[in-house]
Amino acid sequence: MSLKHAILGYLSIMPLSGYDLKKAFDTSVQHFWSAHQSQIYRTLYEMTAEGLVEQEVIPREQRLDVKIYHITKAGREELRHWLTTPLPPQDEREPFLIQVFFGSVVNDEETLANLRHERDHIEAQWAFYQELYRSNLERFKTRENKRQNFYTLLTLECGILQGIAYLEWLDDAIARVAAGDYTPKSLTELFPEED
Amino acid sequence: MSLKHAILGYLSIMPLSGYDLKKAFDTSVQHFWSAHQSQIYRTLYEMTAEGLVEQEVIPREQRLDVKIYHITKAGREELRHWLTTPLPPQDEREPFLIQVFFGSVVNDEETLANLRHERDHIEAQWAFYQELYRSNLERFKTRENKRQNFYTLLTLECGILQGIAYLEWLDDAIARVAAGDYTPKSLTELFPEED
DNA sequence: CTGTCCATGTAAGGCGTTACATGATTGT
DNA sequence: ACAATCATGTAACGCCTTACATGGACAG
Numbered sequence: 001m002s003l004k005h006a007i008l009g010y011l012s013i014m015p016l017s018g019y020d021l022k023k024a025f026d027t028s029v030q031h032f033w034s035a036h037q038s039q040i041y042r043t044l045y046e047m048t049a050e051g052l053v054e055q056e057v058i059p060r061e062q063r064l065d066v067k068i069y070h071i072t073k074a075g076r077e078e079l080r081h082w083l084t085t086p087l088p089p090q091d092e093r094e095p096f097l098i099q100v101f102f103g104s105v106v107n108d109e110e111t112l113a114n115l116r117h118e119r120d121h122i123e124a125q126w127a128f129y130q131e132l133y134r135s136n137l138e139r140f141k142t143r144e145n146k147r148q149n150f151y152t153l154l155t156l157e158c159g160i161l162q163g164i165a166y167l168e169w170l171d172d173a174i175a176r177v178a179a180g181d182y183t184p185k186s187l188t189e190l191f192p193e194e195d
Numbered sequence: 196m197s198l199k200h201a202i203l204g205y206l207s208i209m210p211l212s213g214y215d216l217k218k219a220f221d222t223s224v225q226h227f228w229s230a231h232q233s234q235i236y237r238t239l240y241e242m243t244a245e246g247l248v249e250q251e252v253i254p255r256e257q258r259l260d261v262k263i264y265h266i267t268k269a270g271r272e273e274l275r276h277w278l279t280t281p282l283p284p285q286d287e288r289e290p291f292l293i294q295v296f297f298g299s300v301v302n303d304e305e306t307l308a309n310l311r312h313e314r315d316h317i318e319a320q321w322a323f324y325q326e327l328y329r330s331n332l333e334r335f336k337t338r339e340n341k342r343q344n345f346y347t348l349l350t351l352e353c354g355i356l357q358g359i360a361y362l363e364w365l366d367d368a369i370a371r372v373a374a375g376d377y378t379p380k381s382l383t384e385l386f387p388e389e390d
Numbered sequence: 391c392t393g394t395c396c397a398t399g400t401a402a403g404g405c406g407t408t409a410c411a412t413g414a415t416t417g418t
Numbered sequence: 419a420c421a422a423t424c425a426t427g428t429a430a431c432g433c434c435t436t437a438c439a440t441g442g443a444c445a446g
Contacts, residue, residue: 002290009297019397032292041399063442064398083297084305086312087290095197095282097227101350102204102278104343110279117281140379150377151298158364165360169353182345184335214425236427258414259426
């Protein structure tokens with residue numbers, strides 16, 4: 001369960017509340033991981049039971065207590081173990097590509113609309129990553145923990161580069177479907193020479 | 196639920212059994228969708244209750260009956276509707292990138308091992324897609340339904356191109372981590388001029 | 391005075407995974 | 419003779435999503 005380990009990762013840097021964790025997910029790893037707040041609270045509860053984290057309860061008058069979570073020694077060990085264990089192959093699930101795959105069931109106009117919609121969405125997302133990269137770069141210049149920041153930027157870079165490749169494919173697909181051109185790319189067109 | 200619609204997509208082309216569907220998933224859309232056979236059977240059962248498909252039971256002596264599923268009119272309408280409705284934005288979940296993101300928690304050697312492991316896995320997968328593309332190209336030349344085949348090849352192309360981008364990123368990341376070089380890419384290095 | 395932020399959770403349901411079970415046929 | 423393939427499923431669990439619920443602080 002990666003969510004547990006992502007939480008451990010954040011808590012290994014500093015203690016946080018469930019709310020803080022939700023914000024951290026939304027603002028920094030959103031491009032490759034997301035979690036609902038209900039999920040975070042439940043997981044934190046389980047992790048407390050498992051001894052991976054400890055609650056520090058800060059009472060507040062007439063409001064729900066704030067609970068700050070600290071990583072335990074066992075938590076650090078678990079995190080280290082997970083970070084050094086190769087993951088089993090993941091199953092992809094991309095519903096959009098199912099729509100494309102069965103594009104021949106509907107009119108090309110309709111598939112085109114889907115492709116354009118996806119394109120707009122990906123482009124907006126890409127612009128957002130670009131902004132994130134920019135702001136993280138700034139921080140890199142001034143901050144101490146270069147190594148931590150480097151890995152943050154590296155994952156963002158991955159998202160950005162894959163976004164570019166995806167956008168290129170989308171543009172090309174849109175052009176071809178719009179032209180009613182069903183000739184597929186040849187192997188030499190598709191694969192770089194080095195192969 | 197995309198699984199239902201992927202099943203409807205296949206059944207819109209020809210009637211199939213649960214077993215056939217499992218094979219179809221494994222051999223043609225495996226790169227962007229996978230399903231366990233238990234999941235397929237359960238879903239087929241639900242879809243029968245919903246009137247999206249109909250069972251044709253073919254009894255066999257001393258063996259379990261074969262159940263061939265046919266798409267109904269309601270099923271076709273549902274499929275068409277789904278294929279022409281833009282999908283809500285999907286949440287990504289890539290545990291591997293969490294490992295990279297928290298790479299600073301462990302030694303670079305350990306992160307390097309992860310990166311190399313991923314690289315090997317992706318390369319093998321990429322080679323498999325390449326083979327799939329090759330064989331589908333052959334079929335394209337001889338077969339009737341060019342339009343259907345085109346969309347199949349298009350989704351494969353997507354997987355292949357994204358694979359290339361991902362591999363390039365992995366190679367670059369491996370080189371940089373191996374060299375202990377934590378300088379991030381500048382914006383101009385990362386973004387194409389057109390931007 | 392309305393909305394957003396802070397901060398916590400519960401409940402129910404949907405989807406996916408893993409393990410188990412059966413048994414004939416076909417290939418090596 | 420043994421394994422793989424064909425072909426069907428059940429059971430149980432686990433994770434993720436959606437909706438609901440509470441309530442103070444603070445900004446426009």
